[in-house]
Amino acid sequence: MASVYLLILKRFIFFTLLQGLIFNNFDFFDIYDPYICLVFLITFPIKINKITFMIISFFFGFVLDLYSDSIGINAAACLSIAFLRSYILSFVFGSFYDPHGIKLIKNYVTESTFSQKFLYLSSIIIIHHLIIFSLETFSFNFISLVIYKTLITFSISLIFCTTFIYIMIENEK
Amino acid sequence: MKEVNFQLSEENLDLKNKLEKTNINTGLDSLSNLNFSYKNAKVISNNLSSFKNKIIINKGSNDGVKSEMGVISSNGIVGIINNTTPKFSSIISILNIEMKINAKVKRTKHFGTLEWDGFNTRHLMLNDISETANIKVGDTIVTGGMSLIFPEGINIGIVSEIINQNKFKINIGIVSEIINQNEFNDSVVRFVGNINKAKYLDFEFKENYLNVEVKLHNDMSNLNNVYIIESFNKQEFQKLKE
Numbered sequence: 452m453a454s455v456y457l458l459i460l461k462r463f464i465f466f467t468l469l470q471g472l473i474f475n476n477f478d479f480f481d482i483y484d485p486y487i488c489l490v491f492l493i494t495f496p497i498k499i500n501k502i503t504f505m506i507i508s509f510f511f512g513f514v515l516d517l518y519s520d521s522i523g524i525n526a527a528a529c530l531s532i533a534f535l536r537s538y539i540l541s542f543v544f545g546s547f548y549d550p551h552g553i554k555l556i557k558n559y560v561t562e563s564t565f566s567q568k569f570l571y572l573s574s575i576i577i578i579h580h581l582i583i584f585s586l587e588t589f590s591f592n593f594i595s596l597v598i599y600k601t602l603i604t605f606s607i608s609l610i611f612c613t614t615f616i617y618i619m620i621e622n623e624k
Numbered sequence: 625m626k627e628v629n630f631q632l633s634e635e636n637l638d639l640k641n642k643l644e645k646t647n648i649n650t651g652l653d654s655l656s657n658l659n660f661s662y663k664n665a666k667v668i669s670n671n672l673s674s675f676k677n678k679i680i681i682n683k684g685s686n687d688g689v690k691s692e693m694g695v696i697s698s699n700g701i702v703g704i705i706n707n708t709t710p711k712f713s714s715i716i717s718i719l720n721i722e723m724k725i726n727a728k729v730k731r732t733k734h735f736g737t738l739e740w741d742g743f744n745t746r747h748l749m750l751n752d753i754s755e756t757a758n759i760k761v762g763d764t765i766v767t768g769g770m771s772l773i774f775p776e777g778i779n780i781g782i783v784s785e786i787i788n789q790n791k792f793k794i795n796i797g798i799v800s801e802i803i804n805q806n807e808f809n810d811s812v813v814r815f816v817g818n819i820n821k822a823k824y825l826d827f828e829f830k831e832n833y834l835n836v837e838v839k840l841h842n843d844m845s846n847l848n849n850v851y852i853i854e855s856f857n858k859q860e861f862q863k864l865k866e
Contacts, residue, residue, distance in 0.1 A: 475673070481745040481845060484673045520671075520678070587675050593721060596675070596742040 455496050463511060466491040471518030474611075483604050485611040486579065488515055488525075492532050493575055494616060498552025501537060508533035521587070528582040532575055543571045560620050576608050577601065633849045636698070637664045640851065644775075660775050663687060663852040665695075668712070670847055672719060672745050679703060679715040681850060686710045694773040694853040699842035700780050701725065702850050704773060719745055719844055726768035727780055727838075732757050735768045738780070738838070745844055747784065750836040757834065759786060765838050772855045785837040 470488040477484045492508055499507075512529030519525065540548045544559065544567060560568065580601040588597055640662045665683040683689050685708045695702040695715050703715040703723070716723055721742050727750060728735035734757035736750045750765060763783045769776025 478673060478845075482673050482743060519674075521674070584675070588721065593675070593742065596721070600675075600742070 455499065459496065459499075459507065462491055462494075463507070463514075467511065467514045467518070470515055475519055479607055483600075483607055485604070485607040486576070486583075487608070487611050487615060488529075489532070489576060489579055489608065490612050490615045490619070492529060492536065492579075493572065493612065494556045494619060495533075495536075496552060496556075497540070497550070497554070501533075504536075505530060505533040524583055524586045527586060528579050531582055532579050535578065536575065539571060539574050543567050543574070555623070556616075557620050557623055560616065572609060572612060573605070576605050576612065580604055580608070629849075633664050637662055637851065659855065659857060661854045661856070663689070663854065665689075665850050665852055667847045667850060670717075670845075672845055675721050675742055677717040677719045678706070679717050679847065679850075681713055681715060681852075682711070683852065684708050684711040684713050688854070689713045689852055690854075692773060693855070695850050696774070696778055696853060697842050697847055697850050700840055701767065701774060701778060702842070702844075702847065705852065715850075717844065718748065725774070726770045727765050728768040729753070729757065729759055729783075730764040730766045730777075732759065732763075734759070735770070736836070738765075746840055748781070748838045748840060750783075750838050751833065753834045753836055755788070755832040755834055759783060759834065759836060761786065765836075772858050772861050774853065775855075779841055781838040781840040783836050784839040787835040787837065 466488050470486070474485055474487045479485070488511070491511060495504060495508075508529040509526055512526030513523075515525040515529070516523055537550065541550075544563060547554075547559075547563065581597070584597040584600055584604075585594075644660050644662070663683060665681040665687075667679055668682055669678075669680040671677055671679075679695075679702065681695075689705060689708050691705050691708060693705045695705060701718060703717040703720070705713050706716045707714045718725065718738070719740050721740055723740060725738040726735060727738040734753050736753040739749050739751060741747075741749050753759065761783050765780045765783065767774040767776060767778045767780060
């Protein structure tokens with residue numbers, strides 16, 4: 452169990468640094484930044500219970516907020532993803548998902564169909580982006596702006612997150 | 625190189641202040657009629673990826689910077705000071721969806737509101753310009769000088785595209801006329817009737833305003849030296865407005 456928490460700590464530091472120092476300044480077409488930090492939430496070990504997961508992801512979002520000068524936007528989005536992830540997993544993977552976490556993330560990648568993987572990643576990314584951008588504008592006047600930016604940032608984030616997860620799985624024992 | 629840069633920036637500031645004095649006070653009392661003064665500052669942090677972008681500069685309340693002062697660069701406008709600490713201050717950039725700046729077309733003097741659409745960092749939208757204004761692509765857009773935050777006539781950009789909101793409605797009118805001339809059978813006439821009704825309905829909600837896309841002179845992604853504008857007559861102006 453201790454080794455799992457060590458792994459989480461390593462990933463926590465790695466992804467906050469990666470997002471805060473590199474990908475926040477990515478500036479694709481000047482304004483679009485991919486959210487690579489979602490890999491931390493997507494591949495978080497399933498056997499950790501939900502309350503601990505939510506507390507850790509709140510602090511994860513809080514550190515991201517410190518990097519991007521935003522007031523709790525990332526923390527709110529990460530916390531909601533931590534809350535919703537078990538429901539999304541059971542919805543997407545059905546009986547394959549076990550809440551006790553005997554299966555590793557590796558099993559989920561290798562033993563599921565393409566549509567399952569795509570649905571899991573895209574639903575988490577879209578919910579996260581919608582929360583971030585709508586909290587950022589905080590107004591219904593800009594709803595079309597929010598949806599448009601969500602879709603474009605989603606496609607960039609999806610490419611980066613997928614690549615990153617495959618690299619991580621290759622190196623996982 | 626750094627020193628040379630700094631010297632040039634200082635010299636520029638001095639010249640700007642002198643220009644302001646000579647421009648306004650030709651033949652008048654030089655002390656009481658001074659309207660604006662300039663301070664220079666350096667950009668420390670600048671971000672474009674948010675909907676509400678902010679810029680941080682290295683001059684604060686110790687240097688006399690207060691909130692609601694205008695900020696320009698050598699090429700165009702940058703934003704308005706939002707908060708100050710003793711050594712630093714934050715600027716609401718013009719690339720902020722809540723920012724609204726008064727601007728006018730230099731040639732025809734028609735004024736409108738300058739806003740950001742949230743995506744394109746090289747362009748702003750100039751809204752609320754009346755349709756009768758004879759604006760052409762390539763016209764210069766300058767600040768309007770109605771709020772004393774920016775002096776009148778600072779270059780912002782040039783018109784790159786004119787979007788007419790009534791274009792669609794005008795098309796409907798033309799189509800219905802053509803069908804009327806040819807005199808088709810009953811079904812088409814009924815169709816024409818529908819079109820006319822639609823045209824009539826549109827007429828009530830008709831907006832006689834143009835949306836003009838303005839290409840900015842300055843590149844917001846590589847800002848370095850900026851100038852803060854202090855207005856001396858602002859309090860007096862505010863008093864009159866209330």
